[in-house]
Amino acid sequence: MVAPIITVFGATGFLGHRIVRRLHEHGCTVRIASRHPSQARALFGTNDPRLRPIDGDIRSGQSVADAIAGARGVVNSVSLYIERGKRTFHAVHVEGAQRVAVEARRLGVEQLVHISGLGANAQSRSPYIRCRGQGELAVRTAYPGAILVRPAVMFGPDDAFLSVILKLLQRLPAYPMFGNGMTKLQPAHVDDVAEAIARIVQRTERDPITLECGGPRVYTYKDLVRSVAREAGLKPRLACPLFECFNVTGAERSRSRATSRWNASWLRGVPNCSASTWGQRRRRLWRSS
């Protein structure tokens, strides 16, 4: 039997490279689509004929079409967390996602899996969450049978989540808690999500489904930080809100501004966690320092 060809965009990413490995284990031939095929070759090697690094940039219709042509299934695991110049949330999560869906439909791809995120909402005031929601709608319009996958925050080796919490716990005298620490999270292991995606892209049914992937337990952010600390044998002092625990100096202020800008694109419009709240809170604390 000929191995089915699956194209994965974002295939060098945290989730994407695990989807590639799982698909390979399932016997598929994987086109590892990336803007940097040399990076893909370094990650996956060049010897296995079922692992094929290729050029794939979702900003270009031609590049997308070349990467998809002849594939049975397509997974879009492209991500953008911070906007820079022309690399906006809209360009990647709406226009790019739509481009992949249009080409997948045109070229007769049998299964399209679009990775989005838990809570995606086209009406949100947060630009990031809004674009994720608009992206889902654009994908379903262009390719009505698309499978939408919405993972919760994911953890695993080389993540940007638990490893960051652990590093901060190890290095800071007090852990800078965001808000009141009661935000709820249901972290999923990245390998579990990758396995779910590898299975779902091979299904033969064509009905559109939305798959939400969360781990077995819901934590408050505060409880999660405490659990990480406990496992690492640390006794943290949790400080809330973020800037209260620092006697902010000039140099630290510019670092804080960078942190705040980074948060802003994510948090604008999220209840109790808006950029203006952070800005006002920071200004209040600076005045009192």
Ligand SMILES: NC(=O)c1ccc[n+]([C@@H]2O[C@H](COP(=O)([O-])OP(=O)(O)OC[C@H]3O[C@@H](n4cnc5c(N)ncnc54)[C@H](OP(=O)(O)O)[C@@H]3O)[C@@H](O)[C@H]2O)c1
């Ligand atoms: N990580 C999480 O906790 C989490 C939680 C919920 C949802 N998600 C979603 O899961 C998906 C994957 O996230 P991730 O954390 O694995 O992201 P990541 O590690 O940042 O990887 C993103 C990938 O996108 C590729 N990429 C960026 N711009 C591209 C473009 N124009 N064309 C083609 N490829 C491009 C990058 O590859 P090159 O630079 O090599 O091209 C990279 O491999 C995203 O949709 C994300 O929103 C992630």
